Amino acid sequence: MSELLSVENLSVRRSDGHELIHGLSFGLAPGERLGLIGESGSGKSLTALAVLGLLPPGLTAHGSVLLSGTQVVGAPGRRLDRLRGRAASVVFQEPLTALDPLMRIGRQVAGPIRRRRGLRGAALRSAVLAALEEVALPERVARAYPHEISGGQRQRAAIAMALACEPALLIADEPTTALDVTVQAEVLALLDRLIAARDMALLFIGHDLAVVAGVADRLIVLKEGSAVESGRTRDIVREPRHPYTRSLVDSARELEAELDRMAP
C-alpha cells in the first residue's frame, strides 16, 4: 500500500538549539489508524503540528515529512496551503480554536465546502445541512453562533469543517478531552463511524490509553519527545515492554476496575 504519510527522523528544535522531539519515524497508509499516546508535554501536539507544517514561530522541524508525496519540512506556506484540508485536516482539543466566535456555524462549515467543491447558493446551503446532518447536528445549529451551542455540538461542528475538505488523513489532537465523559463517548463513536465510512486514515492523539486504544490499530508511545514503544495496539496493551507503557496500561486497568466496582 502506498504511504499517505511518511515521517522519517523528525526532530523539532527551539531557536536556541534545544530539541523537543527526537528523531521520530512512522508511516500511515490510506485507511490506517495510528495513535500517538503520552503524558502532557511528551510532544504529541508538536508532532501533529510538524506534520502539517504548522509549528509555532521559534520552532523548526528537521528530517522528512512526506504528506501525500509533498515534502512538508522546509516547504513554503503557499505549497502547504494547497495540501492542508485536502491531504490532511485537523480537529483540536478545544473546538473554539477552530471556530470563529463572530460567525454563525453554517457560514463556517460553508467555507471549506465552497473552497473544496466550488459550490455556491442553494447547492452550498444544502451541502452545509448535509454536512451538519452527517455529524448529527440539527438544522438550527447552522444559524447559531458558537457560544449558543454546547461543547459537544461545537466539536461536532469542528469535525464537520475538517471533513468538508474530504481529507485523506484526519489528525485528531485530543478531540474529546475537553468534553464530558458521555459526550466524549458519542463524539468518539461518531469519529469512528465517519472515518470508516470514508476510508480515511487517522492520526489520533491522546493521553488516555483506554480512549486511544479504542480507536487506533497501531500505537506510538511518546515520552519526553521520543518514541519509547510502537506496535499493534493489541500487542502493546497485552504485553507492554517499556516501563512507561506498562504504567499507562496499569493505570488504565486500575481505572477500569474502579469503574467496575462503582457500577450498580
Ligand SMILES: Nc1ncnc2c1ncn2[C@@H]1O[C@H](COP(=O)(O)OP(=O)(O)OP(=O)(O)O)[C@@H](O)[C@H]1O
Ligand atoms: N511554542 C513553543 N515553544 C517552546 N516550547 C514549546 C512550544 N510548544 C511546546 N513546547 C514544549 O514542547 C514540549 C512538547 O509539547 P507538546 O505540546 O507537543 O506536548 P503534548 O504531548 O501535546 O502535551 P499536552 O497533552 O499537554 O498537549 C513541551 O515541553 C512544551 O513545553
